[in-house]
Amino acid sequence: QVQLVESGGGLVQPGGSARLSCTVSGTIFAINHMTWYRQAPGKERELVASIITGGNTLYTPSTKGRFTISKDSAKNTLYLQMSNLIPADTAVYYCNIGASHDAGEEATNYWGQGTQVTVSP
Numbered sequence: 001q002v003q004l005v006e007s008g009g010g011l012v013q014p015g016g017s018a019r020l021s022c023t024v025s026g027t028i029f030a031i032n033h034m035t036w037y038r039q040a041p042g043k044e045r046e047l048v049a050s051i052i053t054g055g056n057t058l059y060t061p062s063t064k065g066r067f068t069i070s071k072d073s074a075k076n077t078l079y080l081q082m083s084n085l086i087p088a089d090t091a092v093y094y095c096n097i098g099a100s101h102d103a104g105e106e107a108t109n110y111w112g113q114g115t116q117v118t119v120s121p
Contacts, residue, residue, distance in 0.1 A: 001026050001027070002024065002025070002026035002027070002028060002097070002099055002108075002110045003024070003025050003026055003110075004022055004023070004024055004095045004096075004097065004110055004111065004112035005022065005023045005025075005112055005113070006020060006021065006022050006093065006094065006095050006112040006113065006114060006115040007020070007021050007022075007023075007115060008020040008021050008115060009092075009093060009115030009116045009117045009118075010116075010117070010118070011118045011120065012085050012117065012118070012119050012120075013085075013119070013120070013121060014085060014086055014087060014119055014120075014121060015084060015085065016085050016119070017081070017082060017083045017084075017085065018082050018085065018117060019079055019080065019081050019082070020036070020079065020080040020082070020093055020095075020115060020117070021077055021078070021079055022034075022036075022077065022078040022079075022080075022095030022112055023075075023076060023077050024076045024077070024078065024095075024097060025076065026099075027101055028099045028100070028101065029099075029100045029101050029102050029103060029105065030099070030100050030107075031097055031098065031099050031107075032052075032053065032097075032098035032099070032100070032107040033050055033051060033052045033053070033096075033097065033098045034050065034051045034069075034071060034078045034095075034096075034097045035047060035048075035049070035050035035051070035095075035096045035097070035098075036048040036049050036050070036069060036078075036080045036093060036094070036095060036096070037093070037094045037096055038089075038091035038092065038093045038094065038117075039091055039092050039094070039114075040090060040091040040092075043091075045094070046060065046091075047060055048060055048063055048067065048069075048080070048093070049063065049067055049068075049069035049080060050069065051069055051070075051071060051078075057069055062088070063082075063089075066082065066083050066084045066085075067080060067081065067082050067083070068080070068081040068083075069081075078095055078097075080093065082117070085117075085119045086119060087119045087120060088119075089117060089119050090117060090118050090119050090120070091116075091117060092114040092115065092116050092117075093114060093115050093116075093117055094111055094112055094113075094114045095111070095112040096109060096110065096111050096112070097109070097110050098110075
């Protein structure tokens with residue numbers, strides 16, 4: 001079983017920074033992608049940033065240039081460095097990975113419980 005645990009959320013002032021972490025545990029053969037999503041009240045869940053095959057990264061236009069996604073394989077941890085935060089960034093941030101457990105197995109999406117980020121004066 002795969003478990004994802006997010007941390008690093010909290011109250012941040014506009015223009016401030018924060019770093020979110022997602023620690024991954026469990027039996028994994030391969031990871032197809034590692035992704036951060038977010039969801040604000042009354043809004044649909046939105047992709048924020050992703051690391052895909054080959055180590056390439058993707059960002060939603062609203063966060064590109066302000067957010068940076070990275071990973072530390074030795075620590076089994078995914079990060080989201082957030083800078084120049086604005087109130088519109090307020091949301092619950094979720095870690096999501098696509099992982100397979102054996103060769104030839106189709107990847108399954110796994111989700112963390114989420115961590116709240118609030119950007120307010």
